[in-house]
Every structure is written in structure tokens, then in C-alpha cells.
Amino acid sequence: MLDACPASVALNGQTPSSLWEMRRKGMGGIRELTSVDAEKAVESFRQGTVPIGHLELYSVGRERWLTSVSRDLSFIAQGGSKVRFLSAPYGGGKTHFFTLARARALSADMLVSYVELNSREAPFDRFEVIFPKIMRSTSLPNGSSIERMLEDWARRFPYYSSEEIETNLRQIAPSLDFRAALRACLQYANTDSADHRMRIQGIVAWLQGYRVLTELKGIGIRANITIANVSEILGSFLRFVKASGYQGLVLLLDEAEAITSLAQSQKRDEANQNIRKLLDNAEEHRGLYILFATTPKFLTDPITGAQSYPALWTRIKDMVGGGLEHTSSRSTLMVLPPFDRTDLDTLAPRIVDTHAIAYGWNARNSCDGTLLDKYVSTFLQRGDPRMIRSFIKGLVSVLDILEEGDGPSTAEALIERMEFEGED
16 A cells, blocks of 8 residues: 555544545536536546536646736736746646636637647747638637628728728728728628629638639739738737727647657757747737647757757746746746645545446446545545646546445556556
């Protein structure tokens, strides 16, 4: 048997079982789940993915950073812009955090776009390829599309004279092509003809990276999205977001394939250069909030990380200088900390109760406080406390064998043999 870690011993005269029972109180949200919703959550846990719904019920240890995101969103709504890095290992909760940030942004009346970066389909060394993907994945607070957003803006447009229209369009769109797109939207405002529908769809397709059609060239959209015009088009789109009544655009960039893994140093340099440009041009992109999720290696590896590109490193090295574990909640760098004993003690009973609802069994009888305490202690001794995915998957496997009729002794033996995944 493993020795219990210090935090697992009785506290103020209470046993692990009574402590776990205290953790269960105030969990009405979990108990109100339907069996279908609970099983969907457990299936996600079993696969090591983030549940689609009710994610807030399983959120622990991140409120400090989520509060800082809420502050950022208020700043963006007032006309600010910001780029922040989110650092955690694979399996360390970045996707979970992104999902929570997305929900907060949508509730703050902002558009949200999520792009997973990889070297083939979404290479960050080519921002002209990334921008169309931003457009394709953009979500609006009311669930509608960019196509509907263009139509609604045109219907509400308050100017009528040619001079007023052109003055307003110049204010919204520095890009001549984007301005031409908006002008075309106004021509067919309040109509639902086939020509109007085709034109709007063509404009959206252009923003999403498809080649300019002949019909679009006739209305003034002449250039495909390239490295030469992508920054100006992005700036115009951000102004259009504000003109449409929304508070800004939140861009979630997730490194599925890390910049540090790019084999060619030139591609790494170009990707790092794009990050540097986003940091330097933040003021030109008012209403834009970027969360860039990366791994600690990006910040600490001197060969393939940010240190290898001096123009970027000089802008972020002060944030890293004090150590990744000592960053302010207002820092450009957000480091998701390891989950501590309290976090795991809070989360584990929620997973147990969800499993019980999913499969209609009395999980508390079989997986009591003593067994859960042993599981958490084992994880803290053998696992990586940053890897919450590993913690949850292991607990679900314990619950699965208990639900199928195996006794606590079998579960204890499984826990004894468990090996928890580490950082990739």
C-alpha cells in the first residue's frame, strides 16, 4: 500500500470520509443533470476530451485566471486590444479553459473564433491562411452567421445620401475590398432576391479564403486575401464588428502542433514573427482579444522556443524571468498552475456523482471517501499534478470497474497498478 501524502490525513479530527462528504455538499448542479447529459460528460472524460455541456460544474482551480479574462473582456468592450499567452502542458486544461473563456466572451456580446494551429492546414507562419480559418469558425452570441451579420448591418444602416454612405464606409473599412463588400450589401438591403443571396454568400466565401469570383470583381472586390492585405482586412472586419453592435472579437489560437516542433527554422522564425506583429500592432486592432495557447517549452526552450527569435523574446522575456509559476494575473503570460490537493478533492466527488447519474448506480457506497482519498494520494505521488486529463481518465476507469460489480479491493489493486500519463 502507498503511504498517504500529508494532505490526506485526518484534519481537525475529521476522517477522509467525512471530509469527502463535506465536499459533496452544495453540488446541486451535478445532481440536476439528466442521465443522458451525465453519460455524455463521462464519455468525454473517458476519451480525455472536454465535455460540450455543463463544463462549469467541473471547473476547479482556475477562477483567478478566468476572473482576469473577464477583466480583459471589459477592457476590449471599451475599445482596447490585448494579446495573452496561455501556458500549460498537453492535457493540462487548456481546452477546458478555452471553452470557459469562449462562454464568457459570448455572454459579453462578443464574437468568438477558435483556430487549431498545425503545420499543414493552419500554419502560423502564414497568417493569410489563418485569417480565412478565423472567419470560418467565428461564432456570434446569438448563434447566427457572418452572412446574417452582414444582412442585419445593412438593414440597420442609418445613412441615405451618397456622401454620408461613403463617409461612413471609409470610417469602417480602410480596406478598399472590404469597403466594396459592404457597399454591395447596402445595395440589396431589405431584399431577399436570388441575386442578393448569391452576392452575400460570395462575400462571405471571399472572407473565408476562397478565390474572388467574377461577380465580386464587378462590385469592386478585386484581390484575394494575401499576406499583403490580410492585416488591413482584419482591421476592417474588427471595425465592422463594432459597427454591427458587438463588443469585439475573441480569437482563441490553440497550438495542436507546437511552433517548437516545426522542423525548419525559417518556418519557426516566420511563426514567431507573426506573434511579434500581433503584440506590436495590438493598438491597430482595437476590439481584438487573442488568447494564444502554447506549452511551457515555447517559453523555456532556447533552441526552438521564443528565445530563438530575439525580436519576440525581447518583448516577453521579462514575463518569464521570474519563473513560470510566479506570474501576475494581469501579466501577458497566463500559466495554468498544477492542481493542488484541494482542487482534486473538490473535483473527484463531482466525477463520482456524474458517473452515478449516468449509469443509475449508488457510486457513493462503493467509491467512498477513503477510496477516493487513496486515489488522489496515488495520483499526487505518481502523476503530474498539471495533467488533469490523466487524473479524470484514471478515476473514470476506477468507477467503471466498481459499477460493473467489482469490489473496493479490486479498485484498490487497480489504483496500485496505475501509471499516469506525463507531459508529452
